[in-house]
Amino acid sequence: MSLPTETLAVVAHAAGDLRVDTIAVAQPSNGEALVEIAYGGICGSDLHYWQHGAAGESILKAPMVLGHEIVGTVVQQAADGTGPAVGTLVAVHPATPGAGDGSAYPAERPNLSPGCTYLGSAARFPHTEGAFAKYAALPTHMLRALPAGLSLRDAALTEPASVAWHAVSRAGDLTGKRVLVIGAGPIGSLIVAVAKRAGASEIIATDMHELPLENAVRLGATGTLTATDADAIAAVSADVVFESSGSPRGLASAVRGAVRGGRVVMVGLLPSGEQPALISLAITRELELVGSFRFNDEIDEVLAALADGSLVIDPVVTHEFAAADALEAFDLARDSSRSGKVLLRF
Numbered sequence: 001m002s003l004p005t006e007t008l009a010v011v012a013h014a015a016g017d018l019r020v021d022t023i024a025v026a027q028p029s030n031g032e033a034l035v036e037i038a039y040g041g042i043c044g045s046d047l048h049y050w051q052h053g054a055a056g057e058s059i060l061k062a063p064m065v066l067g068h069e070i071v072g073t074v075v076q077q078a079a080d081g082t083g084p085a086v087g088t089l090v091a092v093h094p095a096t097p098g099a100g101d102g103s104a105y106p107a108e109r110p111n112l113s114p115g116c117t118y119l120g121s122a123a124r125f126p127h128t129e130g131a132f133a134k135y136a137a138l139p140t141h142m143l144r145a146l147p148a149g150l151s152l153r154d155a156a157l158t159e160p161a162s163v164a165w166h167a168v169s170r171a172g173d174l175t176g177k178r179v180l181v182i183g184a185g186p187i188g189s190l191i192v193a194v195a196k197r198a199g200a201s202e203i204i205a206t207d208m209h210e211l212p213l214e215n216a217v218r219l220g221a222t223g224t225l226t227a228t229d230a231d232a233i234a235a236v237s238a239d240v241v242f243e244s245s246g247s248p249r250g251l252a253s254a255v256r257g258a259v260r261g262g263r264v265v266m267v268g269l270l271p272s273g274e275q276p277a278l279i280s281l282a283i284t285r286e287l288e289l290v291g292s293f294r295f296n297d298e299i300d301e302v303l304a305a306l307a308d309g310s311l312v313i314d315p316v317v318t319h320e321f322a323a324a325d326a327l328e329a330f331d332l333a334r335d336s337s338r339s340g341k342v343l344l345r346f
Helices: 044-052 158-171 186-197 210-219 230-234 248-257 279-284 298-308 323-333
Strands: 006-014 017-024 032-041 069-076 089-092 135-139 143-145 178-182 202-207 223-226 238-243 258-266 288-291 317-322 341-345
Touching (some): 158 238, 158 288, 178 186, 223 230, 248 258, 323 341
Parallel strands (some): 178 202, 202 223, 238 258
Antiparallel strands (some): 069 089, 089 143
């Protein structure tokens, strides 16, 4: 087939300046395949780059193609013959581990490597371009062939589902456990689904809005609470709490809602710098506060679970837009009272 020289792309130029541009198609180098992107999910980090020109301490210094939650089809195999063949449907693991400054980290947890880069990230300069584009040149180590029978649309949430799977793995065995999920946005809702699959007997979800709570029930929550009902949340006494709101108040609710001797898995990324926390209560209850950051090879388990039907996550998607309408899609995605996961269709 004749390969294109230009492609539509969703580009953050500066705070408040999001554009659908036409850019040159990157020429794949050795170890890279050209992928025709089918779907891309709008993540909170994409929204932050658009709204604030930064995601945490990653500051936008030049226009950057957004997007790391992507699936597509290989249209040109890597020149060195590595990676999937032309026509292969693939999900994308957007991380490239790296040694960085040489700081120590567990070798079996490359998500913690100090030099790790991620598609669509301004953590370094030049930035790591994302893949919200019709065509993207991607390293073959990122590509995971979809299991037979799994469609690109059904695999569209593989990346955020892997984040949720990693978080649940950080919690330990959930069989028969009571679980509390603080924040039922896309990641929180996916945690509900993965926790259900992992055997949790009771799953309580909290949020500020009705729509995410309704979605959480569809995904397996056995009960819901309004996030402002502090007394009801404290009365849950969950064996495991997942904090996925990314707010100091959410973390406080997580600590209060955990049973004595319980575990709190911190998934939501709080703003950089010092944050208030109920550390005294965590100490006297002997709580285990555990961080959870991105994921490693859990993506392979997620794909298998999606393919065999044991993980059902489609209700997380509430809207789908053509990529040309990305500005409208982003505007909706930032309103959690009206949307869950918003997909761009390329």
